[in-house]
Amino acid sequence: DQQVKQNSPSLSVQEGRISILNCDYTNSMFDYFLWYKKYPAEGPTFLISISSIKDKNEDGRFTVFLNKSAKHLSLHIVPSQPGDSAVYFCAASVGPGTYKYIFGTGTRLKVLA
């Protein structure tokens, strides 16, 4: 049972436009969410996180939105750059004191120059 789902395996966007990557979850106990970026043959790197007490968190070109009622979060990248081309994973965990993160299957973003 996939508790964290990224239903779009791939996404192509023109350079300078907005990239929107989506993530859905089923466990209402999740209260902390993270986005990671991964290049081929490398480990993921942390991008941005959001706690369930917020509905938006912004860091430069990256903004994460959380809709708790819909159990949905999204990562917006504006403006998209060719260097953003990578696989993006969302991950979720249940509150303080837990060490288990559930990862989605990833979305491959390709930013076209």
Added chain:
Amino acid sequence: DGGITQSPKYLFRKEGQNVTLSCEQNLNHDAMYWYRQDPGQGLRLIYYSQIVNDFQKGDIAEGYSVSREKKESFPLTVTSAQKNPTAFYLCASSEGLAGTYEQYFGPGTRLTVT
């Protein structure tokens, strides 16, 4: 320069052999993790350790073993009991209860068993 190192980057083994993957961190993190990534799948948790001399099974621990004798080291042994050992293995660490939730990942080891 703090970080997580995994060695080797590529590893080849014959079926039936045990193999140990190395993971070292100098971030002074309490928690360490092992994940496996297969094509088209997310990262699946194999084992994690919250503190030295303690570790817990993740979702796919069968056929794997770990040890946590030192804070900075968390080696993973892929045993001959693991039915599909060929995969990309990622080690990660986090501050744990005392700090932030973000996990920092190593560069990974690609294991091929033939």
